[in-house]
Amino acid sequence: MTKKVYIKVFGCQMNVRDSEVICGLLEKAGYGLTDSPDKAGIILFNTCSVRQHAEDRVWSEIGRHKDGKIIGVLGCMAQNYKEKIFERAPNVDFVVGPSDIDKVPGIITRVCRYKLPDKAHSLNEAKIWETGGEKRTGDIYHTGFYADKDHAFVVISEGCSNYCSYCVVPYVRGEIRHRMSRDILKEIEEALDKGITKVTLLGQNVNAYSDGEVNFVKLLQLVNRMKGLQEFSFITSHPKNTAVDLFKAMAELEKLKKYLHLPLQSGSDRILKLMNRGYSRKFYLDLIEEYRKIVKKAVLTTDIIVGFPTETEDDFRDTYDALKGVEFDCAYIFKYSPRTHTEAEKLDDDVVKKDKEKRHKLILELQKEISRRKKCENTF
Ligand code: SF4
Numbered sequence: 001m002t003k004k005v006y007i008k009v010f011g012c013q014m015n016v017r018d019s020e021v022i023c024g025l026l027e028k029a030g031y032g033l034t035d036s037p038d039k040a041g042i043i044l045f046n047t048c049s050v051r052q053h054a055e056d057r058v059w060s061e062i063g064r065h066k067d068g069k070i071i072g073v074l075g076c077m078a079q080n081y082k083e084k085i086f087e088r089a090p091n092v093d094f095v096v097g098p099s100d101i102d103k104v105p106g107i108i109t110r111v112c113r114y115k116l117p118d119k120a121h122s123l124n125e126a127k128i129w130e131t132g133g134e135k136r137t138g139d140i141y142h143t144g145f146y147a148d149k150d151h152a153f154v155v156i157s158e159g160c161s162n163y164c165s166y167c168v169v170p171y172v173r174g175e176i177r178h179r180m181s182r183d184i185l186k187e188i189e190e191a192l193d194k195g196i197t198k199v200t201l202l203g204q205n206v207n208a209y210s211d212g213e214v215n216f217v218k219l220l221q222l223v224n225r226m227k228g229l230q231e232f233s234f235i236t237s238h239p240k241n242t243a244v245d246l247f248k249a250m251a252e253l254e255k256l257k258k259y260l261h262l263p264l265q266s267g268s269d270r271i272l273k274l275m276n277r278g279y280s281r282k283f284y285l286d287l288i289e290e291y292r293k294i295v296k297k298a299v300l301t302t303d304i305i306v307g308f309p310t311e312t313e314d315d316f317r318d319t320y321d322a323l324k325g326v327e328f329d330c331a332y333i334f335k336y337s338p339r340t341h342t343e344a345e346k347l348d349d350d351v352v353k354k355d356k357e358k359r360h361k362l363i364l365e366l367q368k369e370i371s372r373r374k375k376c377e378n379t380f
Helices: 013-028 052-063 076-081 084-088 098-114 138-142 169-173 181-193 216-224 244-252 269-274 281-294 313-326 353-373
Strands: 004-009 042-047 070-075 094-096 128-130 151-155 198-202 231-235 259-261 299-306 330-335
Touching (some): 013 042, 013 138, 070 098, 076 098, 098 128, 151 181, 244 281, 330 353
């Protein structure tokens, strides 16, 4: 049982892929995996810090495990709170940030050693935290572990340098680092050899991809040529780095899904500026007009934040009207919550809960109606 590991993932696809990487490394080190926490001696939480709600869920999950099992907190919350996690959750044994995941098997071995029943320890006495890593080693992506036997997530870049004012990602995952295209292609080749036929290229801002020689559009062209690959897609795009050359590639490359997730976040220019998004409402609307003109039967989804500090009824109306006008296939709609380290945290979170909820409900209902009409289910 001590050698069996259960891993619970919170947050985005990047965390899903990181969890696969961790599972692959653990298997290589001789650990077994289980999908039941009751059968595990080691419980890992790969966490998300993007919203307060996500963090609250993690704290509550951790609190449920007080039965002497080894508990590790990984990912964005680990990086965000570091050793402070032990103060709030003394049952946690170790904390590992996103750039240190290669160390997880070794840390578990060390923890197993001190956690023998006769070795009582006080808070922090035998706790381990690894959050100082800046760069991942490339080989961690080649363990061959994929949760889905037909589909692989492939990371093309890690971190983000956009510093949107509400977002914690640059602080917990660091500045953007691009993997070399030859390494990405090698990883896809290995996945195809294992029988995988579908791939999703992952990054916080895939459109900014460049390894010095190969840019994002070129990378798409190279992936499209790969034998055995049937379909591929990418996520997430940033409007300020998205241009017509991408749409042309999407129209031309037969294996590339005609799907674009392009976060708008707000329809108000004033709020977009406060969010440090780097584009205006008009820029965004012109961009998607081009997208729909060039890419036939194109699918378009987005992210929206309501209740950003200082958002007035007029700002909200701009967002509402943008959604009504654009008719996204699906939208992920969130209520703003302040995040530590971010610029927006310095602003007064002055949109009262009642207004945030009202705006969230209004926009959700609008989008649900649009999504129903367009036969898309994923509106949150
Ligand atoms: S683009 Fe902005 S919202 Fe997206 S990860 Fe980077 S900083 Fe966060």
